[in-house]
Amino acid sequence: MTPTPKAAAVAAPARAVLGEVDRLLARLEWTLLDFGQRKLAAGNVVAVPPGSTRFHYVVSGAVETTAGGAPVRLAVGDFLMLPRAGAHRILALQDAVLASGELETAASMGLPLTLTLPETFAACGFVVREPHMGPLIETLGLEFGGVRAGNSVMASRIATIIASAAIRSWVENGCAPDQWLVSVRDPHIARAVAAMQEAPGEPWTVETLARVARASRTVFAERFRELVGDSPSRYLAAVRMEQAGDLLSQGDLSVGAVAHRLGYSSDVAFSRAFRRHTGVSPAAWRREADSRVQGVTA
Known part of the structure; x- marks a missing residue:
């Protein structure tokens, strides 16, 4: 079916935006500085220090974070990214397992992408939209801190895929602000x-x-x-x-x-x-x- 002129006019800007996102993600390389998993009993509070770019992925259970001022609740399979991570707290709403890491990134052509992102954003239902990300996060844990040649390089490349997929999911879910x-x-x-x-x-x-x-x-x-x-x-x-x-x-x-x-x-x-x-x-x-x-x- 040939699209109507109106439909084509609406689709063109969307394609242009997605094309720009593609080009931005292609220029990003992330280095994994830290990664680990922690078990939290219901009611536990964990203080997270400020960092470069941090992320949290809920392996099981449910948590709430005060990052960004307003509380954000995260359930199994949710992914939270903090491009400019200030100090924040993680509150366990029930027994939970949380995978967390710290990233460092630089964009070419002088465009610091992490500074154009909001202070915090969540990719809710991340592993539903991106089902291959769960195994990748598990692999990230195996590679980070390993003693084999290339462990740190492999971990950073896996982290690049995960972080880029989170940004993509955030945009596709309609959560990215217009600005x-x-x-x-x-x-x-x-x-x-x-x-x-x-x-x-x-x-x-x-x-x-x-x-x-x-x-x-x-x-x-x-x-x-x-x-x-x-x-x-x-x-x-x-x-x-x-x-x-x-x-x-x-x-x-x-x-x-x-x-x-x-x-x-x-x-x-x-x-x-x-x-x-x-x-x-x-x-x-x-x-x-x-x-x-x-x-x-x-």
């Missing part, structure tokens, strides 16, 4: 997005971001809004609030320290922006995060 899908289509805009993700506390302006994107102020502002669907200033505010939720949930920094790290001139200005974005104050957000942890450990 990520469009930004990967323009490396200049992607550089500006990455800069804001990497250093949200910098005093970014349209002019400084335009220089990062190697474009004039007018061209950059128009192109950014066209691709991302929002202005650079509003996007930066959203990035700051995402990271604020994560920092507040970790509980290591005061509200004032979080405000300073994210570039706010005062606690009052930060609290006002946080409440406008989330509907609650920073203190209330932190109390809710603490109560979730206490509820599991009680």
Whole structure:
């Protein structure tokens, strides 16, 4: 059957996006820095330190993580990836086995893909969509730390396949935000997005971001809004609030320290922006995060 003009018009952008994702994944090589499995009894809490890029795969049972601020529940076969892993907690909702690892990656052509990804994303039902990934994760455990020649190389290549499949599953499930899908289509805009993700506390302006994107102020502002669907200033505010939720949930920094790290001139200005974005104050957000942890450990 010949597709109608309308159907063809809808399919073309989708094919273009998938083609860009293909090209980005083809340029990525991941190095496996650490990997292991742990058994968790129901109610156990594990503190995970910050790292480069971390992932968690639920072999059995169910867990909840506070990564990214809001709690994320993971069941058997789910895969969670943290491209810019801050400190977070893993809470065992029932007896569970969790496979976790740390990756390091670099993208060619100056595009740091992990900085254009969200702080955390889940590929739910990962082994249902990608049934060959379960055995690969088991093989990863056998290769990592082995004494045979090439063990580390084999482990990293297997990890590359697993991480790339997780990104693919995330995109195909419709979970990838629009701003990520469009930004990967323009490396200049992607550089500006990455800069804001990497250093949200910098005093970014349209002019400084335009220089990062190697474009004039007018061209950059128009192109950014066209691709991302929002202005650079509003996007930066959203990035700051995402990271604020994560920092507040970790509980290591005061509200004032979080405000300073994210570039706010005062606690009052930060609290006002946080409440406008989330509907609650920073203190209330932190109390809710603490109560979730206490509820599991009680």
